[in-house]
Amino acid sequence: MSRILVAEDEPNLRSFLVEVLQNAGHEVIAARAGDEASGLLSSQGFDVLLTDLRMPGLGGMELLAHVRAQQPDLETIILTAHGTVETAVEAMKRGAFDYLQKPLSGPAELALVVERALEHRRLMRLAEQAAPVGETPLTFGDPAMGQVVAGLQRVARTGTTLLLTGESGTGKEVCARQVHAWSPRANGPFVAVNCAALTDGLLESELFGHERGAFTGAVAQRRGKLELAEGGTFFLDEIGELKPELQAKLLRVLQEKQFERIGGTRTLRVDARWIAATNADLPSLVSDGLFREDLYHRLNVFPVRLPPLRERRSDIVPLARRLLGSVAAELGRPGMSLTPEAEALIAEAAWTGNVRELRNALERATILAEDRELGASAFSFPAPGGQPQARTMDLQALERRAIVRALEDAGGNRRRAAEKLGIGVRTLYEKLNRYGLREPR
Numbered sequence: 265m266s267r268i269l270v271a272e273d274e275p276n277l278r279s280f281l282v283e284v285l286q287n288a289g290h291e292v293i294a295a296r297a298g299d300e301a302s303g304l305l306s307s308q309g310f311d312v313l314l315t316d317l318r319m320p321g322l323g324g325m326e327l328l329a330h331v332r333a334q335q336p337d338l339e340t341i342i343l344t345a346h347g348t349v350e351t352a353v354e355a356m357k358r359g360a361f362d363y364l365q366k367p368l369s370g371p372a373e374l375a376l377v378v379e380r381a382l383e384h385r386r387l388m389r390l391a392e393q394a395a396p397v398g399e400t401p402l403t404f405g406d407p408a409m410g411q412v413v414a415g416l417q418r419v420a421r422t423g424t425t426l427l428l429t430g431e432s433g434t435g436k437e438v439c440a441r442q443v444h445a446w447s448p449r450a451n452g453p454f455v456a457v458n459c460a461a462l463t464d465g466l467l468e469s470e471l472f473g474h475e476r477g478a479f480t481g482a483v484a485q486r487r488g489k490l491e492l493a494e495g496g497t498f499f500l501d502e503i504g505e506l507k508p509e510l511q512a513k514l515l516r517v518l519q520e521k522q523f524e525r526i527g528g529t530r531t532l533r534v535d536a537r538w539i540a541a542t543n544a545d546l547p548s549l550v551s552d553g554l555f556r557e558d559l560y561h562r563l564n565v566f567p568v569r570l571p572p573l574r575e576r577r578s579d580i581v582p583l584a585r586r587l588l589g590s591v592a593a594e595l596g597r598p599g600m601s602l603t604p605e606a607e608a609l610i611a612e613a614a615w616t617g618n619v620r621e622l623r624n625a626l627e628r629a630t631i632l633a634e635d636r637e638l639g640a641s642a643f644s645f646p647a648p649g650g651q652p653q654a655r656t657m658d659l660q661a662l663e664r665r666a667i668v669r670a671l672e673d674a675g676g677n678r679r680r681a682a683e684k685l686g687i688g689v690r691t692l693y694e695k696l697n698r699y700g701l702r703e704p705r
Contacts, residue, residue: 266382267291267308271301271315271327272343277366281314284371285378298322302330305338312381316343317351325355332359336404336582339381359406359578402435402442404582408571412439419566420446425518427563428541430570433620436541437501439570444497449537452496455489460502461682461689468510469526478527490523493536503563504544504555515559538563573615573622580615581607584622588638591627600630605640613643664699667692671701 268290272278278294285292293308295301299321305313313331317324324342331338342363344352352363361381368374385405402416403409419426420443428436437456444454457470473488490498500506506514517523522533540563549555573580584602592600602610615621629642666685674680682692695701 266311267293268312268314268378269293269295269301269304269308269310271295271298271313271319271324273297273316273319277343280368281374284374285314287371288375288378290378298324298327301327305330305335310335310338311385312378313338313340314343314378315340317345317355325351325358328355328358328360332578332581336578337385339385339405341377341381356407361407402439403576404579406576406579408576409579412568412570415566415568416443417446419443419568421448423537425538425563425565426540427546427565427567428539428570429546429567430543431572431616431618432543433618434570434572435619436543436570437499439568440497440499440539440541443539444499444537447497447537449496453493454497454499455493455536456499456501457489458501458683460505460687460691461679466679467506468513471510472513472523472525474526475528478525482527485525488525490517490534490536491532494534496536498534498536498538500538500540502542502544503540504542504546504549506555508554508556511556511559515556515562518559518562573618577611580611580622583619584610584626587619587623588626588630591623591630595627595630597630597633597636599636600633601637603637603639606638606642609640609643664701667695667699667701 268285270278270281270285270292272281272294273296275296278296282292282294293304293310295304298315298319301313301315302322304310305327313327315324315327322330324344328340328342331340336359339361340355340359342352342355342360343366344363345366352360352365356363362377364374364377402413416439426440426443428439430436440456441454444450457467459467469482469486469488471488471490473486473491474482476482476485500514513523517534518538521535522531524531546555546560546564550557550560573583581602584607588600588602589598592598610622617624625643626638629638633642667681670681670684671678674684678692679689682689685692687695
């Protein structure tokens, strides 16, 4: 049985809402004002909040802000009069699930919207429970990402080829791993290859493997990633970086499900689920002759665009809390938290680098923090209104330091350092030249 909190100051409408929802089989608690509803939310657990937009004391928008900060998985439905529909739409942008316009058309409309909200909540909980160990949940309930998760859950049950698109740092590999975890192939391997992190020759060997003596340095047979993905999921990240000659070979594998190792003559078959990802505009690359149209259509069977953080605002603060817990544990500083001022600043920041940038900002702030609480001054981006924070950081110096540390951790291996930094090898070379760096020997 679902628990629903109804916040409505008009007695007749409140009684109607309670009666309809009880008849639909829900447990319903009614509040006569926003302040009363806030108290109930703080002391009891609910699945759905149904709230009037305008009430004495706290209004619906204030209750929504409370919900998003304290109980991000609670679904909120706004009740609005004709003249406040625009405000209700704004509430949806801030994380409300839906809105109903007064006067209601009847019990069926109310019951349907509430049932849809409950189904959305169930999907979001399933997504978090099924997340791979150590990974960030795909969403904390933002409608923009909720639709993506629902689509991923449906396609995961099939063997359909999936193309993930979106800006850098939006979590394409996290989504790919989650699809694998939801799929019938979950017990098989998940094999990932970053097409931007390897040179052309190394990438071909990485994909297909090679026989002993196939080229200088090939002192033993090597199984490629395609073979290793047998029975599981094969993930090609930054597919837009693939050179034309490799595109042709990859197309053959997709079409015929077979290949040969470099220097080999024996045809090998592969049974794997394909997921590709890119932050590039593949249709434009196709138009410019840089990406094969036939390969694009082979990969674009089920396209999913991952929205940037600026399009899923209600996820930002819950995501920041989750990431901070992970970052703090890694740095040996458990128990770190964000002040309300810091959370307000984080919620409004641009985050052009998306989840990756958010995590980096939290890591920098945690390293420099003198106590267990991160305030707004711990972050270097401008506050709402454009005023810079008191503590600013030399971002180029931080980037230089990160590159040096990545190279040291990778033992001077530029490919591994680039993977650790989440950039391509070419980009790493450019940054090494820009900062006058030489990798450690």
